[in-house]
Amino acid sequence: MLDDLDRRILRHLQSEPGQPIPDLAERLGMTASRLSRRLEKLREGGVILGQRAIIDWRALGYEVEVSLRVTLDKTNPRAFDEFIGAARKIPEVLEIQTFLGQVDVRLSVIARDMPHYQQIYRAAILNLPHINDIEALMHVARIKSDEVLPV
Incomplete structure (x- = not known):
């Protein structure tokens, strides 16, 4: 405590x-x-996990953020592990979340601009294994992004 x-x-x-x-x-x-x-x-005690530098990816020339909701082909028992393992290798994928429900995985992807995003999408995302369906959501604004906890 x-x-x-x-x-x-x-x-x-x-x-x-x-x-x-x-x-x-x-x-x-x-x-x-x-x-x-x-x-x-x-x-x-595992309360403090470490310290890190938070880098503003926009300052490095990345202007586009897309949230991809992915539904996997769950007929393959290794679908989650293989999909996540491959998605981790894509440098522009900043975050991977898994869910219970209709959507299985959410990827947060950044790109310099829309042509760069299309390149990432076609060359990397669409080649990820076991994808059944993808829904793309274009980020317009980040209203709140806070890691401060009420302690």
Whole structure:
């Protein structure tokens, strides 16, 4: 279980993940060594999974995002594993989600522009194994994209 100090640490980390440990410790009113021990405990407990850089793919020239809803041919017992294994190899596929229901998998695909997307779609996506049906949804706007948790 998390105590109040753990929750305060997590709130501060989420708001400013790149801040140095001594600065964070000072804000929390504790020593850097005590904070380091707490952070290590949170990592060992699987609460903090790591830190990462979030890169704005638009700043790198990618202007198009398409969400593909895929229904697989489930007559093959390896359909999910083989589809996901192949989809992971496509660099422009940023996210893969699986579902229970009519749609089996959702892929989030980025491209520089529509001709680039068409190239990815025809050369890579359509060659993924066990596809029964694909529905493409063009992203217009991202209204909320937040990984901050209410701790």
